[in-house]
Amino acid sequence: MSVSQLHMNNISIEFPGVKALNNVNFTTSTGKVHALIGANGAGKSTLMKVLSGAYNHYSGQITLDGKPLSIQSPKDSQDYGIQIVYQEVDTALIPNLTVGENIMLNQTVNSMVKRLFVNWNELHNKATTILTKLKxxxxxxxxxSELTLAEKQMILIARAILTECKFLILDEPTAPLSQSETTELFRIVNELKANNVGIIFISHRLPEIFELCDEITIMRNGEFVSCESISHTSQNRVVEQMLGRKLEEQYPNHAITIGETILEVHNLSDTFKTKNLSICASAGEIVGIAGLVGAGKTELCKALFGSSKITSGKILLNGKEIKISSPFDAVKQGIVLVPEERRKEGILVEESVVTNLSVANLNKFTSFFSFINRAKEKAQAVELIKSLDIKTPSTETKVQHLSGGNQQKIAIGKWLITDADVYIFDEPTKGVDVGAKKDIFELISGLARRGKAVLYASSETSEIIGITNRVYVLYDGKVATELETSKTNEEEILFYAAGGTTHEGFSHSNYERKEKIL
Structure with missing residues (x-):
């Protein structure tokens, strides 16, 4: 099989107030898995959007086997054999269409141009074939609309590899996937590599990069830093090149004083996943909600925030039973949520930074006649931008132009003004680089120091160990066990998250046996 070489030479692009890329060079070839990595805002996703045709106002040159490519639209990119699977899956799928219709979307549009009719049985048969191939x-x-986040991600990958492609770009593909789903994705990637497809793999998870990839290109502040063979570098070296400095201890060290119980949840069930679930959290305490994808973490968070219906059980806040039937009720009672899907549910991507930071508490900025005091609103935004270290050209910049880490800080910052009692975080570091993660951990730790009760839901067991005081491990919508973080480890958490039971007792041999079953 002949090897094709792709070169991006001196690529630059600007947005209002932001120079996103500055003379960036990137080179890869078919038959290899090439990691593209950098801190949030480094420009890696922007570079790939240039390559995939999403941005056409760039300067520089793109060549394939020495021949210049004119990429002005996504169709141009696809015609050259370049496909992309974006991180934000809901922006690329049509929720009211079926799985088959979404997978076959491009082929359906092209066929309708020719014959106006669609053979629906043929469409679903072809889609089923690719679904079966990908297991x-x-x-x-x-x-x-009925799929989980992980399933949506796999549908996008199925659509991308349905057509023959020379290069497949995967932007944070494992962020919503479980360990078993990630293993399956890696199998697919290695199959494509063996069939001479080039994979460009964007991820913040260094262990999986070192497991899967052959080469790595590192970017920082919109510029090229280095390109090396994975075998000739190390994780510590990569982090230092990403940040331009050595990484300090990620998790904050602080003495926490646990106060009175703030939140009590008794025998809670919802219409989706949660079943007779009981938890509690005290002032100054960070309580972990651990579990694999599909365990019910997100469902619990949404039920407590009023965005899904509670069918039974009760919630007590500061000793008094409360009723929550909507997010408005939750916020009014003093419970707020930073959701997993920040672009879909946590921020207003088309609005400015200042609007996003003030939207959750407009009463603070309105007068008697309901006019917004713009000067007061802007002053509060400037204060939050400084205290949260949000990288933005101005308070008026649209949030969609900021990096994932800065968007997450805004999703958190808007709730700081409300001064709630309970802060719920659902996968808060998903798609966030190691530097921004440290900032988010400091924010969460700061809330605990202020006497807030924090629920920290994550499938990243290392984060659960590093940031929490106690942890509830969920399995199939129920609490499998409750553990004191300082007296447990990642293996024990994973044992219970995978369905291990208390009567079995935890041991490394039990955990290894469970891993083999999975």
Whole structure:
């Protein structure tokens, strides 16, 4: 098989107030898995959006096997054999269409141009074939709106590899996936590599990069830093090149004084996943909600925030039973949520930084006649931008132009003004680089020092160990066990998250046996 070389030479691009890329060079070839990494805001996703045709106002040159490419639209990129799977899956799927219709979308549009009619049985048969090949256990006729985040990610990958492509760009593909789903994705990637497809792999998870990739390109502040073979570098070296400095201890060290119980949840069930679940959290305490994808972490968070219906059980706040039937009720009572899907549920991407930071508490900035005091609103935004170290050209910059880490800081910052009692974080570091993670950990730790009760839901067991005081491990919508973080480890958490039971007792041999079963 002949090897094709792709070169991006001196690529630059600007947005209002932001120079996102500055003379960046990037080179890769078919038959290799090439990691592209950098801190949030480094420009890696922007560079790939240039390559995939999403941005066409760039300067520089793109060549394939020495021939210049004119990429002005996503169709141009696809015609050259370049496909991309974006991190934000809901922006690329049509929720009211079936899985099969989403997978076959490009082929359906092209065929309708020629014959105006669609053979629906043929469409679903072809979609089922690709689903079977990828071992995705979802019906082709299921609506995309009914899928989990992980399933949506796999549907996008299925669509991308349906057509022959020379280069496949995967932007944070494992962020919503479980360990078993990630293993399956790696199998697919290695198959594509063996078939002479070039994979460009964007991720913040260094262990998986060193497991999967052949080469790594590092960017910082919109510029090229280095390109090396994975075998000739190390994780510590990569982090230092990403940040331009050595990484300090990630998790904050502080003495926490645990106060009175703030939140009590008794026998809570919802319409989706949660079943007779009981937890509690005290003032100054960070309580982990651990579990694999599908365990019910997100469902619990949404139920407590009023965005999904509670069917039974009760919630007590500061000793008094409360009723929550909507997010408005939750915020009014003093419970706030930073959701997993920040672009879809946590921020207003088309609005400015100042609007996003003030939207959760407009009463603070309105007068008697409900006019917004713009000067007061801007002053508060400037204060938050400084205290949270949000990288933005101005308070008026649209949030969609900021990096994932800065968007997450805004999703958190808007709730700081409300001064709630309970802060719920659902996968708060997903798609966030190691530097921004440290800032987020400091923010969360600061809330605990202020006497807030914090729920920290994550499938990253290392983060659960590093940031929390206690942890509830969920399995199939129920609490499998409750552990004191200082007296447990990642293996024990994973044992219970994978379905291990208390009567079995935890041991390394039990955990290894469970891993083999999975």
């Amino acid at each position: 995705i256990k979802v019906s082709s006729r299921t609506l995309v």
